[in-house]
Amino acid sequence: MTSTVLGASDRTFFGEPRGLAFLSFTEAWERFSFYGMGALMVLYMTQQLLLTGHVENIVGYASLRTALESVFGPMSTLALASQIKGLYSGLIYFTPVFGGWIADRFLGRRTAVVVGAAMMSAGHLAMAFDQSFLFALLLLISGCGLLKGNISTQVGELYREDDDAGRTRGFAIFSMAINVGAFVGPLLCGLLAQLYGWHAGFGLAAALMLMGLFTYLAGLKYVVDKPRQGAIATAGTEGSRRDWRIVLAIGVVAFITIFQSIGFYQNTIIGLVWIDRSVDLDLLGFHIPVAWFGSIDALASIVGVPFLITLWRWQDKNGGAPDDLAKIGIGAWITVAANALLAVAAATMSRVPAIFPLVYNVLLGIGFLYYWPILLALVSRTAPSSVKATLMGAVFLSLFVANFIIGYIGSFYERMTPAAFWGMEASISAIGGVLAFVLARPSRRPARSCR
Numbered sequence: 001m002t003s004t005v006l007g008a009s010d011r012t013f014f015g016e017p018r019g020l021a022f023l024s025f026t027e028a029w030e031r032f033s034f035y036g037m038g039a040l041m042v043l044y045m046t047q048q049l050l051l052t053g054h055v056e057n058i059v060g061y062a063s064l065r066t067a068l069e070s071v072f073g074p075m076s077t078l079a080l081a082s083q084i085k086g087l088y089s090g091l092i093y094f095t096p097v098f099g100g101w102i103a104d105r106f107l108g109r110r111t112a113v114v115v116g117a118a119m120m121s122a123g124h125l126a127m128a129f130d131q132s133f134l135f136a137l138l139l140l141i142s143g144c145g146l147l148k149g150n151i152s153t154q155v156g157e158l159y160r161e162d163d164d165a166g167r168t169r170g171f172a173i174f175s176m177a178i179n180v181g182a183f184v185g186p187l188l189c190g191l192l193a194q195l196y197g198w199h200a201g202f203g204l205a206a207a208l209m210l211m212g213l214f215t216y217l218a219g220l221k222y223v224v225d226k227p228r229q230g231a232i233a234t235a236g237t238e239g240s241r242r243d244w245r246i247v248l249a250i251g252v253v254a255f256i257t258i259f260q261s262i263g264f265y266q267n268t269i270i271g272l273v274w275i276d277r278s279v280d281l282d283l284l285g286f287h288i289p290v291a292w293f294g295s296i297d298a299l300a301s302i303v304g305v306p307f308l309i310t311l312w313r314w315q316d317k318n319g320g321a322p323d324d325l326a327k328i329g330i331g332a333w334i335t336v337a338a339n340a341l342l343a344v345a346a347a348t349m350s351r352v353p354a355i356f357p358l359v360y361n362v363l364l365g366i367g368f369l370y371y372w373p374i375l376l377a378l379v380s381r382t383a384p385s386s387v388k389a390t391l392m393g394a395v396f397l398s399l400f401v402a403n404f405i406i407g408y409i410g411s412f413y414e415r416m417t418p419a420a421f422w423g424m425e426a427s428i429s430a431i432g433g434v435l436a437f438v439l440a441r442p443s444r445r446p447a448r449s450c451r
Contacts, residue, residue, distance in 0.1 A: 032208045036184075036186055036208070040189060057131050058134060086405075189201035250383065259428055262425070
């Protein structure tokens with residue numbers, strides 16, 4: 001196998017390894033389809049799919065509803081839609097740990113990504129029919145499990161083990177690609193859905209997922225696929241004990257991020273419902289598609305990358321750069337501010353101007369940059385090589401837990417005032433901010449900053 005861990009003279013993509021371009025564009029197409037479909041999903045379920053005339057056609061729906069209501073009690077259409085979206089989003093981030101394990105032990109990362117992308121393409125196509133809605137979600141969940149953690153692991157493996165700064169730049173560029181897809185997807189899928197119907201939006205998501213698969217196949221020779229390895233040794237050696245301490249530390253940091261993820265990802269569920277019901281969307285004779293608001297946080301993340309990299313470099317040169325946990329804590333407090341803004345707007349206005357959800361999503365986009373790329377780079381740098389893909393998938397379990405809770409919390413919306421709901425979201429996010437800053441000082445000495 002030819003290594004693609006290149007020297008500085010070989011770098012050709014914004015000064016980074018060429019493989020980063022193919023991985024970044026693959027992820028951009030995949031996120032385009034994921035966020036484009038996700039921006040439509042709750043609105044589609046509440047305005048069409050779960051209503052009489054459609055809901056009877058969904059294969060397996062009656063059993064799913066019975067199972068959910070046996071746990072959560074009788075549920076309205078909105079509560080069911082919120083729970084289904086939360087379960088879907090949660091499982092999307094649960095399966096990467098198995099996808100990483102399968103890649104580490106059996107398939108290898110490149111094969112796992114190819115199979116995952118093909119399954120996701122089929123899943124988006126299956127969204128075109130009421131009958132296959134739940135089967136489509138199953139394909140998307142399984143495919144994302146094979147793709148998500150493994151492609152992130154391959155980003156880190158483009159760099160030498162001692163190239164911490166390069167790896168962090170790589171993940172920042174990779175995260176920018178994620179946000180390009182997340183920005184464009186809701187805009188175009190939302191517009192097509194408004195003009196030509198829901199399935200036109202879902203069809204575009206399918207086409208762009210296929211583009212992601214073709215992009216990855218075109219760049220296979222530039223992508224690292226390290227040999228499959230065994231698990232961490234269980235013998236009582238100092239190396240194995242150190243590896244297990246690293247795994248535990250990664251788990252603690254990932255747990256802390258759950259709270260701000262709850263505050264962040266609610267913008268794709270109840271955030272869109274609240275905008276549809278409470279925000280004045282008419283601007284100069286044009287009715288703004290609700291799904292477009294799902295793009296704003298991504299745009300803020302794209303624009304914010306060069307500014308934050310410049311800021312962190314300046315802080316580093318002047319001895320004041322925050323370490324990993326401090327950055328994650330900053331991201332949590334920015335998320336608190338975003339949700340608090342909606343709580344204030346909902347409490348003081350009957351019809352909220354569109355500027356409020358716009359600023360809310362901008363703050364979320366900045367907060368995202370302060371925690372998710374930092375967590376991925378931390379795992380890539382510190383995780384034992386024998387289980388790196390598995391652990392990269394495992395950190396997505398934090399998003400599984402967060403999205404499961406988000407779906408459950410969303411069912412409270414109809415029983416609370418909007419101001420109280422967004423105040424609750426701000427309070428949950430604040431827990432993560434407090435935990436990050438409490439743990440940041442004790443961990444500062446042994447940890448190296450992710451810069």
